[in-house]
Amino acid sequence: MKDPQNIAVIGVSGYTGFELAKILLRHPEAKSVTFYVREPQGAHCLTELFPQLRGCGQAPVRALSLDAIARSEAGTAFLATPHEVSAEMAPQLLDAGLGIIDLSGAFRFRNAETFRQWYQLPTPHAARLSEAVYGLPEFYSEQIAHARLIANPGCYATSVILAVRPLADAGYIASGSSVVCDCKSGATGAGKDLRRELQFAELDENFKAYNLFSHRHTPEITEHTGLPESQVVFSTHLLPLARGILSTIYVTLGEPQSHSPGASARGTHQFRRPRFRARFVRSPSCDRFMSGQSRKGRGRPGSTEFQSSFRS
Numbered sequence: 001m002k003d004p005q006n007i008a009v010i011g012v013s014g015y016t017g018f019e020l021a022k023i024l025l026r027h028p029e030a031k032s033v034t035f036y037v038r039e040p041q042g043a044h045c046l047t048e049l050f051p052q053l054r055g056c057g058q059a060p061v062r063a064l065s066l067d068a069i070a071r072s073e074a075g076t077a078f079l080a081t082p083h084e085v086s087a088e089m090a091p092q093l094l095d096a097g098l099g100i101i102d103l104s105g106a107f108r109f110r111n112a113e114t115f116r117q118w119y120q121l122p123t124p125h126a127a128r129l130s131e132a133v134y135g136l137p138e139f140y141s142e143q144i145a146h147a148r149l150i151a152n153p154g155c156y157a158t159s160v161i162l163a164v165r166p167l168a169d170a171g172y173i174a175s176g177s178s179v180v181c182d183c184k185s186g187a188t189g190a191g192k193d194l195r196r197e198l199q200f201a202e203l204d205e206n207f208k209a210y211n212l213f214s215h216r217h218t219p220e221i222t223e224h225t226g227l228p229e230s231q232v233v234f235s236t237h238l239l240p241l242a243r244g245i246l247s248t249i250y251v252t253l254g255e256p257q258s259h260s261p262g263a264s265a266r267g268t269h270q271f272r273r274p275r276f277r278a279r280f281v282r283s284p285s286c287d288r289f290m291s292g293q294s295r296k297g298r299g300r301p302g303s304t305e306f307q308s309s310f311r312s
């Protein structure tokens with residue numbers, strides 16, 4: 001019988017899939033986790049492919065087959081796969097009765113045209129878009145709890161939405177002002193496939209902006225902050241680092257237009273100034289900036305490290 005706590009994972013050989021494996025293998029609510037790979041290389045167990053996971057249990061590895069997943073007891077499938085692969089696989093697994101948590105961009109938009117325009121890929125199954133829930137628990141935890149198809153947010157988009165949305169919801173952003181999102185990422189954000197600009201000699205001791213005014217995470221940011229595209233300046237940079245994102249966001253505060261706190265009280269941090277009062281999401285420290293290196297390997301599973309600092 002299908003049980004959502006029995007989990008199938010596709011894409012463990014990729015960067016996000018491997019991080020996902022580390023979380024799932026120690027997750028108290030996961031009864032079983034089976035990893036499906038295109039090339040098992042004779043392995044039956046995940047630690048045969050990734051010896052660094054020794055001590056995390058004997059999770060089975062199987063040759064990828066959607067039929068096998070459909071016939072299995074898995075009730076949830078994670079797709080840590082390219083957009084076009086997720087777009088094709090998710091409907092088949094949904095039809096087989098599984099719930100899907102997709103890490104790609106394939107189901108992040110209600111409007112199929114938005115996906116086509118920004119990703120330059122054929123639109124995924126349009127009927128499925130309307131049932132997908134944007135997987136940002138700070139804002140959509142109730143919908144996520146009942147969803148069969150969860151579209152996890154993009155990395156940059158997460159860093160911007162968590163910071164900006166509480167201010168936007170509370171009406172604190174000065175009307176007509178620009179919200180400047182100056183974002184920087186390490187190279188694993190692009191996945192493991194070979195690309196010239198991600199080679200060591202191109203990346204090392206280098207630093208550059210890319211995809212200015214055309215980054216795919218733009219429509220996620222506007223949709224989930226409620227800000228028009230004309231008000232958002234979203235610039236993305238590639239750092240000579242393997243991983244991590246730092247987003248420095250500049251907002252002009254104005255008199256509150258309305259007070260409608262959009263963030264749920266859970267997991268939020270109250271921040272008070274004489275004239276301003278707003279909620280901020282998971283802010284472990286308001287008085288200290290952490291470097292990427294100091295965070296390395298220390299993040300709590302499933303959590304985003306997030307900090308806010310304000311000057312008024």
Ligand SMILES: NC(=O)c1ccc[n+]([C@@H]2O[C@H](COP(=O)([O-])OP(=O)(O)OC[C@H]3O[C@@H](n4cnc5c(N)ncnc54)[C@H](OP(=O)(O)O)[C@@H]3O)[C@@H](O)[C@H]2O)c1
Pocket residue numbers: 010011012013014015016017037038039064080081082083085103104105153154155188189190191192193
């Ligand atoms: N990297 C990030 O920081 C990040 C953050 C948020 C979201 N995402 C999204 O998450 C997804 C995965 O990203 P990633 O960076 O982990 O990618 P990645 O490192 O390139 O890994 C892709 C994974 O998908 C598998 N795969 C590729 N084509 C497949 C197919 N036709 N059938 C089955 N499996 C296939 C690959 O398996 P093989 O080893 O067999 O090729 C690999 O395991 C992408 O949609 C990405 O946009 C990435």
